[in-house]
Amino acid sequence: FAEVCDVLHARPAPAPCDIVFLDPPYNQGLAVKAIEALLARGWIAPEALVSVELMKNEDFETPAGFEELDARSYGKAKLVFLRPWLHWPLCGVASIWRRRAFISSPLSRRPARTEP
Numbered sequence: 001f002a003e004v005c006d007v008l009h010a011r012p013a014p015a016p017c018d019i020v021f022l023d024p025p026y027n028q029g030l031a032v033k034a035i036e037a038l039l040a041r042g043w044i045a046p047e048a049l050v051s052v053e054l055m056k057n058e059d060f061e062t063p064a065g066f067e068e069l070d071a072r073s074y075g076k077a078k079l080v081f082l083r084p085w086l087h088w089p090l091c092g093v094a095s096i097w098r099r100r101a102f103i104s105s106p107l108s109r110r111p112a113r114t115e116p
Contacts (some may be wrong), residue, residue, distance in 0.1 A: 007034040007043075016045035026055040032063045039065070039084070050082040 008020070008030070020038065024030035028113040031052050032076050049069075054060055056078045062068045 008037050013042040018045050020050045023053040035063050052080045054078050058078045
């Protein structure tokens with residue numbers, strides 16, 4: 001199921017999405033605004049993968065509450081892959097810590113953690 005809409009004025013999500021693809025107009029600074037709007041309206045699941053396409057030389061600052069997993073350039077475009085982090089509800093974080101060990105990698109800024 002795919003939803004196409006004005007993400008800056010999105011309606012509330014019927015359910016959060018696990019994969020979000022964004023291809024905003026280049027060099028207009030809309031990527032972060034779109035991510036924040038979608039998050040606020042419930043479109044981005046706590047463990048979603050968010051892919052943002054930008055112009056290769058376009059500035060992009062990872063939105064608060066997200067971590068950049070990877071960035072790759074293809075011709076004139078660049079893809080930035082993000083995952084929510086700080087916006088998880090506290091109870092969700094606790095359950096995630098119990099289910100997984102987070103491993104640090106060159107692509108992750110999250111420290112390694114394990115639960116006993």
